[in-house]
Amino acid sequence: MSGQNPFEHAEFSQTNPFEDANQIQADVPLHATNKSEVEQEYTSYTQYGDSSFQTSSTAPTPAEDPKLAAKAAELRRREEELAAREREIQAAQAEAERVRTQGKNNFPKLYPLIYMSIPAEIPKAHQSTVRFLYNIWLALLGTLALNFLACMLMLIAGLPNGGADLGVALGYCFTITASSFLLWYRPVYNAFMKEMSMYYYFYFIFNGFHIAFSFYMALGFTSTGSAGLINMISVFNGHHIFAGILCVFSTALWLVQGFGCLFFYRKVHQHYHQQGHTFDQAKAQVTSSAVRSQAVQNAAWSAATSGRV
Template structure:
């Protein structure tokens, strides 16, 4: 083991250069060999010196940027347009916009208040009757207030107006039937005088009755959403529709000029009279067809509103109970019945007493 001490080259760490390097004190924060870290100063990994397709060479030049804003449709350069500057007329201040908004709000509030005032005035104000439109010198006065644009909702005004025109058309049919009966009476047609008399009576009686019995209930039904008035309209108007169909057919003895009557009267009659008679029959048939269409239309609207027979009965009961005339009549009837019952009771008691008193004999 003494072979190490017998090294002919000596101790390699006893070299004076190495000894001075290891024993040199640290200057300016330099550490000795013991504290030396060979990896401490390597902050970045050395880049690969081999450049290729996957590792292109680094250059200090920035990539070229093409300004496409100065190129036209055909990649031709053109001068940029000047910046848009609004004119003085187009510039509106915020205060002006606010002022206009406040003015519009004020006008809207005024219109709403005016509409509410008009609505309240229409509710509280007593409406004057304006139908039928009679002249001022006539001693009679109108009986109803009739204004479709005011009392009928907007969605039903067109239908109610058409029904009103249908009523006017019905009056015209009655008048045409009167003229046909007059022409038949002049031509001395058998049955012409009877038709003329019936047409005259129908024109006088059915004109106001048709307005009161089926148009006015329909008017009030759409005005008040009343199921009871709908029921009245359906009943009366259906009966009139059946009568109009029979008149259009022209059954002899119905008092109307229909198809059968026109065919019978046209045989051997003058041409003008025949044409006029057939025109009367066509007018009557047109009214029957129009009445059928109106009835179907009103019934479809009635079903869509959710009305029913129970609602009509309820309205009728409430209307009867709230009617002042009905209340007075019921009160008078109940009072009379009570008085009669009391008088009968007292009368029977007096009779029994008198008979009993006369029978006591001693």
């Protein structure tokens, strides 16, 4: 027999049957026809990969770059300045809107703190009532001033406890002036302007105290800061005519305060019932106002703390 393998074929003798043709095509480009071209492609590929890796590994990060950190800090500073300017603009716009709708502060005239205008804010049907109450409050200021002068003359006349009356009367000139405006005149003003039950109740409570206080001052007990009836009699018994006359006027003005406030107290109470206001409405309004005030305080606190940060 001849030594030739009958199963041998020329195609199989030149190739390895265990080689993967797809893997060979993936590793070697189709256009590479010789070894030198394959090596050239491989070399260029590895050089490109090495260079890109070295570039990315040696590039500084933004946190390490001082120029970028300085730019970031500058951007933050500008953002804070813009936010502060925006808040100022919003506050100015809110104030301009308030002035447009309400007007500039006009009360008190020497040092305006609030805006108050009966023709602009009070319904026409109730303007006369609110104006009378305002005149009663102005009369209270005159009563306090005259009462102080009368107590001063009582001290000069040598009336017992005249010094105590003068000191208390001077304190009334400041405390009663502010408290009467804030506790009963401003509430009844807001009540007619907004028709809210809670303002009516504030007026009823504190104006009730004021009515009782007016009649108490008209009596004129010693050492109470009042130039009322009892002290007036003592002054006339001491033949101090001028001081006695001032005590008469003081007593009369306190009675005007008491009866005048009592008359309008009844009138406001009638209007309160006609409008259908209730105590439950007043409680609900007080609760909602307290919640709203707390929310405003929390928002203001948050804005202040965020501004500091």
